[in-house]
Amino acid sequence: MNDVKQELIVLRQILSIPQKFSTGPVMGRFLKELRDNRRIMANRCPRCRRFHLPPREVCAICRAPSGEFVEVGPEGVIQSYDIVYYASPDPLTGEARQAPYTTVNVLLDGVQGKDTLWHLLNETDPTRIRRGLRVRAIFNEQRTGSIHDIKYFDIIEGGTKGAAQ
Amino acid sequence: MSNTHEDAFVVEGKLALPYQYFAGTVGSRFLTALRDECKILGQRCEKCGKVFIPPRATCERCFSDLSGAWVELGTSGMVANFTVIHYEEPHHPRKAPFVIALIKLDGADTPLAHVVAGVDPSSVAVGMLVKAVFAENRIGSIMDINHFEPA
Numbered sequence: 001m002n003d004v005k006q007e008l009i010v011l012r013q014i015l016s017i018p019q020k021f022s023t024g025p026v027m028g029r030f031l032k033e034l035r036d037n038r039r040i041m042a043n044r045c046p047r048c049r050r051f052h053l054p055p056r057e058v059c060a061i062c063r064a065p066s067g068e069f070v071e072v073g074p075e076g077v078i079q080s081y082d083i084v085y086y087a088s089p090d091p092l093t094g095e096a097r098q099a100p101y102t103t104v105n106v107l108l109d110g111v112q113g114k115d116t117l118w119h120l121l122n123e124t125d126p127t128r129i130r131r132g133l134r135v136r137a138i139f140n141e142q143r144t145g146s147i148h149d150i151k152y153f154d155i156i157e158g159g160t161k162g163a164a165q
Numbered sequence: 166m167s168n169t170h171e172d173a174f175v176v177e178g179k180l181a182l183p184y185q186y187f188a189g190t191v192g193s194r195f196l197t198a199l200r201d202e203c204k205i206l207g208q209r210c211e212k213c214g215k216v217f218i219p220p221r222a223t224c225e226r227c228f229s230d231l232s233g234a235w236v237e238l239g240t241s242g243m244v245a246n247f248t249v250i251h252y253e254e255p256h257h258p259r260k261a262p263f264v265i266a267l268i269k270l271d272g273a274d275t276p277l278a279h280v281v282a283g284v285d286p287s288s289v290a291v292g293m294l295v296k297a298v299f300a301e302n303r304i305g306s307i308m309d310i311n312h313f314e315p316a
Contacts, residue, residue: 009188009196009305014181016255021176028172094181145174 239271
């Protein structure tokens with residue numbers, strides 16, 4: 001190593017990678033129902049009757065091809081939540097996310113089993129969020145066939161703790 | 166099954182990945198020489214008698230420390246091998262078709278990969294003599310050499 005003061009080079013870049021995601025028939029149906037009908041669809045295993053949300057092509061337990069679609073939600077209860085204070089970069093834009101924001105796993109009304117839908121909650125005050133709180137999916141006016149067609153979940157004021165059976 | 170293949174569709178998306186590349190002490194010396202002096206530096210291992218490029222801290226043969234063993238290479242050399250890229254991709258340094266060649270610079274024992282331009286890709290051949298064309302605006306990147314052109 002030399003003792004001379006040396007300039008060190010750091011190159012900063014944003015790689016922008018175009019990509020395509022093929023939904024397949026099952027995820028395609030889920031996203032189209034969000035876009036066209038503002039409906040959240042789960043599907044269920046014809047063998048073990050387990051609900052899949054988001055819907056799956058094949059049951060993860062029985063490996064049976066999935067059966068019927070069932071509308072669930074748009075209301076449900078918070079199963080777990082995270083208030084995120086770290087402004088991590090959004091991989092779709094490279095820009096830092098607005099922090100804080102809250103992510104929730106919602107057990108939607110009509111779901112039999114444990115599958116929850118992961119989404120954003122429109123509340124970042126920890127004193128106002130708790131497990132079991134009733135929430136409702138709010139849809140965007142402009143929908144494109146994406147999970148972001150649901151804008152976020154809103155807390156239902158006066159909603160009581162209750163299981164979604 | 167209530168779902169059909171008509172339900173399937175394609176979502177066009179874009180991933181953006183911010184990253185930073187730290188060139189290290191050895192890489193930085195190489196890049197600042199490109200940027201400030203338009204010089205291409207290699208490193209000579211006295212033990213092996215070989216001259217290496219791109220820069221490295223350690224000889225790949227005998228593990229000698231090469232971090233101070235700088236030698237100036239010529240800015241011209243010979244195409245040791247090449248490929249013609251025919252497909253478009255946003256991160257390519259050029260619009261397709263273009264040529265990426267392994268260029269053995271005068272005084273070096275290992276080749277440097279870079280763009281060969283200013284010539285029809287179909288006329289590029291192994292053994293072709295080329296010289297470096299430096300970029301007008303140099304930022305301390307390997308693209309401070311804009312390309313190599315036929316000498």
